[in-house]
Amino acid sequence: MSTPVEILATPLVDAANVRPPQQRQLARLSLRTVRDLLFNFPRDYEDLSDLRPVAELEEDVLQTVRGTVEEVDSRGTGFGKSRVGVLVSDRGLLLRATWFNQPFMRDKFEVGQRVQMSAKPRMRGGRWEMTHPHTVWLGDEFAEADQQPTNPSALQPIYPLTEGLSQYHMRRIAAEVVPKFADVPDEVFSPTLLAEYDLLSIGDALRSIHLPQNTEQVEAARRRFIFQELFILQLALAARRHQQRVNFRAPALEANPQIDARITRLLPFEFTPGQRAAVDEIAQDMAATAPMNRLLQGDVGSGKTLVAVYALLVCVAHGHQAALMAPTEILARQHAHTLQRLLEQSRVRYRLLVGGLKAAERKEVLREMAAGEVDLVIGTHALLEEKVQFKNLGLVVIDEQHKFGVEQRAALRRGDRSPHYLVMTATPIPRTMSMTQFGDLDVSTLRDMPPGRQPVTSYVVGPGERERWWHFARNKLREGRQAFVVTPLVEESENLAAASVDQAFENLTSGELADFRVDILHGRMTAMEKDDAMERFRRGDTQVLVATTVIEVGVDVPNASLMIIASPERFGIAQLHQLRGRVGRGTHPGYCAVLVEEELNDTGRERMQKFAATSSGFELAELDFQLRGPGDLFGTQQHGLPPLVIADLVRDAEVLEQARDAAMALFASDPGLANTEHAKLRSQMLRRYGAALDLSDVG
Ligand code: ADP
Numbered sequence: 001m002s003t004p005v006e007i008l009a010t011p012l013v014d015a016a017n018v019r020p021p022q023q024r025q026l027a028r029l030s031l032r033t034v035r036d037l038l039f040n041f042p043r044d045y046e047d048l049s050d051l052r053p054v055a056e057l058e059e060d061v062l063q064t065v066r067g068t069v070e071e072v073d074s075r076g077t078g079f080g081k082s083r084v085g086v087l088v089s090d091r092g093l094l095l096r097a098t099w100f101n102q103p104f105m106r107d108k109f110e111v112g113q114r115v116q117m118s119a120k121p122r123m124r125g126g127r128w129e130m131t132h133p134h135t136v137w138l139g140d141e142f143a144e145a146d147q148q149p150t151n152p153s154a155l156q157p158i159y160p161l162t163e164g165l166s167q168y169h170m171r172r173i174a175a176e177v178v179p180k181f182a183d184v185p186d187e188v189f190s191p192t193l194l195a196e197y198d199l200l201s202i203g204d205a206l207r208s209i210h211l212p213q214n215t216e217q218v219e220a221a222r223r224r225f226i227f228q229e230l231f232i233l234q235l236a237l238a239a240r241r242h243q244q245r246v247n248f249r250a251p252a253l254e255a256n257p258q259i260d261a262r263i264t265r266l267l268p269f270e271f272t273p274g275q276r277a278a279v280d281e282i283a284q285d286m287a288a289t290a291p292m293n294r295l296l297q298g299d300v301g302s303g304k305t306l307v308a309v310y311a312l313l314v315c316v317a318h319g320h321q322a323a324l325m326a327p328t329e330i331l332a333r334q335h336a337h338t339l340q341r342l343l344e345q346s347r348v349r350y351r352l353l354v355g356g357l358k359a360a361e362r363k364e365v366l367r368e369m370a371a372g373e374v375d376l377v378i379g380t381h382a383l384l385e386e387k388v389q390f391k392n393l394g395l396v397v398i399d400e401q402h403k404f405g406v407e408q409r410a411a412l413r414r415g416d417r418s419p420h421y422l423v424m425t426a427t428p429i430p431r432t433m434s435m436t437q438f439g440d441l442d443v444s445t446l447r448d449m450p451p452g453r454q455p456v457t458s459y460v461v462g463p464g465e466r467e468r469w470w471h472f473a474r475n476k477l478r479e480g481r482q483a484f485v486v487t488p489l490v491e492e493s494e495n496l497a498a499a500s501v502d503q504a505f506e507n508l509t510s511g512e513l514a515d516f517r518v519d520i521l522h523g524r525m526t527a528m529e530k531d532d533a534m535e536r537f538r539r540g541d542t543q544v545l546v547a548t549t550v551i552e553v554g555v556d557v558p559n560a561s562l563m564i565i566a567s568p569e570r571f572g573i574a575q576l577h578q579l580r581g582r583v584g585r586g587t588h589p590g591y592c593a594v595l596v597e598e599e600l601n602d603t604g605r606e607r608m609q610k611f612a613a614t615s616s617g618f619e620l621a622e623l624d625f626q627l628r629g630p631g632d633l634f635g636t637q638q639h640g641l642p643p644l645v646i647a648d649l650v651r652d653a654e655v656l657e658q659a660r661d662a663a664m665a666l667f668a669s670d671p672g673l674a675n676t677e678h679a680k681l682r683s684q685m686l687r688r689y690g691a692a693l694d695l696s697d698v699g
């Protein structure tokens, strides 16, 4: 008897009627064994049920047509609008497909291609037309696909192909292999779980995904695989959370009433209810010997820093060292500033450790840290370097988390000793992201804003409104306010950041802002230069700071009330929101202008309008996520998780919720996944995420 693993390793040539040239073509798609083929899912399906010749089309009913591309044309229709037209012929009749304002569609078509288009057609000037049809590129196999398919269903799988390998052959091989081997792979889910979450068995799911009778079967099969992928991920995250708690020891740092009173006396404000709730959650974590691993998220300006300061001071009150780590030197220095003011009346010894320190100074700071002569260190990545030694580190606060990943958090551990960790995000995170990228952390959320926060009014300023806007801005500057002007990195330019900022600076100082004190700040300046520029702005010596996004996160200059953003379409919405959060921080209302150009297309313009109309960072984060997906927000690679193969965090939010609840429930009932019913889940989890999440064998 062979094991399932051995059977699945059977070469395709031995399992089906595969000729040598096809074998080579399949190998090019990494399809060598039965297992490869079973898990090579169709990328789409064609619904042949209403496939018609052009001659038999009907108005306004969803139908499918197949044909050959005869002609592709595109033209501008004024004001940033365009139209791409594709003529498709089918048995001597022509159909015209049209895309409005999607100029890139032009490059997707070539004359002679075989395509399949689905839409509700309309008769226009004696010819059938489809607008924005769902299009499938059929490849060269079209002629053969017209032959009797091996699966008589109306729903035909469409597989990724390679040159010389036709859809017809792929279907034939799948139709031969799938029925024979679908029941061989191990079922990872116990019968209980299958029933509880209404999942198809692995055999049924494989049959349904390759050889469906109808779309319901496809959906059910896809749901099973998506659920499985997300469930395994959630199990892994639960295992990591668990192991972080049991494998490491941290000092118990209780915020008893005396400590709490001493700290709150130092703070300049009363906590908001949200801050108090977060502080309580943090204090509870820190009082235990299991290390805290907590994420603090909140909208821009919600007052995360104050919460962090509280935690840092609790740690210091117990005689342990604490570290505050920021993503940029500017932010680290700003935090040092804030703490300096708060700690004037206290005996807390603190130091700044950033890349820009002089060698002697740096050496001295390092010595003091190792000797325990510093209580609180504020720094950047410089804190993670190997030479950096703490005497008794109790807490690390990481500001604006998405710039730091899992490994960085591990860097400050020694053996089984770990500090408590508090990580803070720059902006609210879409829910599905906090459940995956940050799924190994407990989450505290600040939903309210500190009192006295000024409203920020946002404007989308087109070329025609520029003059009026600058007039308004100059008046504000004359009243004593200050402004940021932000320009994006221009990738094409040779000198990168510097070039676009310099250009903007030139234009403004010789034009709109000729009468004002304008300064410049970008990533290519030295740390000292940046610090000086920031300091002059903070003091009010500079009225306008022209900058790249180095000021994106965290910068806090209360007198700045104008945020002016050039080429805003180059930024994500969450990023624009971050920038907007830099103003309205003092006693003056804030104004944000995004300067758009005439060429901006409709979707771009709509994005800007939405941004201007929405003040909630939570709403904008979801919107940005829907529009741009997860990659732009937080590089998934930074977290070190392998990418999802079949699940899609934008589309599958609901399955993710189910999978997460299911995984948590299972893990709670069997924390080591030691139950033999769960052995297969456990090994799949370790295989996929063991290395990335540093999971030891939980059994
Ligand atoms: P973010 O969450 O974006 O990091 P900050 O921590 O920079 O926000 O806080 C934004 C502003 O709100 C700061 O100027 C801070 O001094 C102020 N602030 C924070 N907490 C309170 C509070 N409880 N009451 C009044 N002002 C507060």
Ligand code: MG
Residues within 6 Å of the ligand: 304, 305, 399, 554
């Ligand atoms: Mg902040």
